[in-house]
Amino acid sequence: xxxxxxxxxxxxxxxxxxxxxxxxxxxxxxxxxxxxxxxxxxxxxxxxxxxxxxxxxxxxxxxxxxxxxxxxxxxxxxxxxxxxxxxxxxxxxxxxxxxxxxxxxxxxxxxxxxxx
Numbered sequence: 001x002x003x004x005x006x007x008x009x010x011x012x013x014x015x016x017x018x019x020x021x022x023x024x025x026x027x028x029x030x031x032x033x034x035x036x037x038x039x040x041x042x043x044x045x046x047x048x049x050x051x052x053x054x055x056x057x058x059x060x061x062x063x064x065x066x067x068x069x070x071x072x073x074x075x076x077x078x079x080x081x082x083x084x085x086x087x088x089x090x091x092x093x094x095x096x097x098x099x100x101x102x103x104x105x106x107x108x109x110x111x112x113x114x115x116x
Contacts, residue, residue, distance in 0.1 A: 008043055021047045022069055028095075029075050029083065033114030041097045041113040052094045055084035083115070090116075 010017055024044050028034050029051075036044070054065050058080070067076050087094050098112045 008039060010040065010043065022071065025051060026070050026072050026075050028113060028115070029070065029079055030072070033112055035100065035110060035112050037103075038097070038099060038109040038111040041111040044113060045095050045097060049092065049094050051079070052084060052087060053092070055079050056088060058084060 010020065012020065020040070021044060024034065024036065024040065025048050028044065028048055051066055051069060054062050056062075063076065063080055066079060067073075070076050070079065094116055096114050096116050098114070100110050100112055102108065103110050
């Protein structure tokens, strides 16, 4: 039985899932929107929203907590200086997932995930 086991495995071991989440979060925060599979987008959404909520603290400790997961200093700087202040008054829901059809090769549902 699978009681109490949240999250999707995405056919990866735990370190590969962490690396995927970090890489996609970095790309999303750098570009503002990325295209990925619907399943990966649904896994990425809470990860990025928790990072943005942490960054809204705005102090050095928040910056270090964000830098633990985002290893690109330019993206961390952009997140602390531009993204977090933009959502200062917003209580949550910083991302939007839009379905864009199916991938031609294997028929998987594709989605755009973007910052609101």
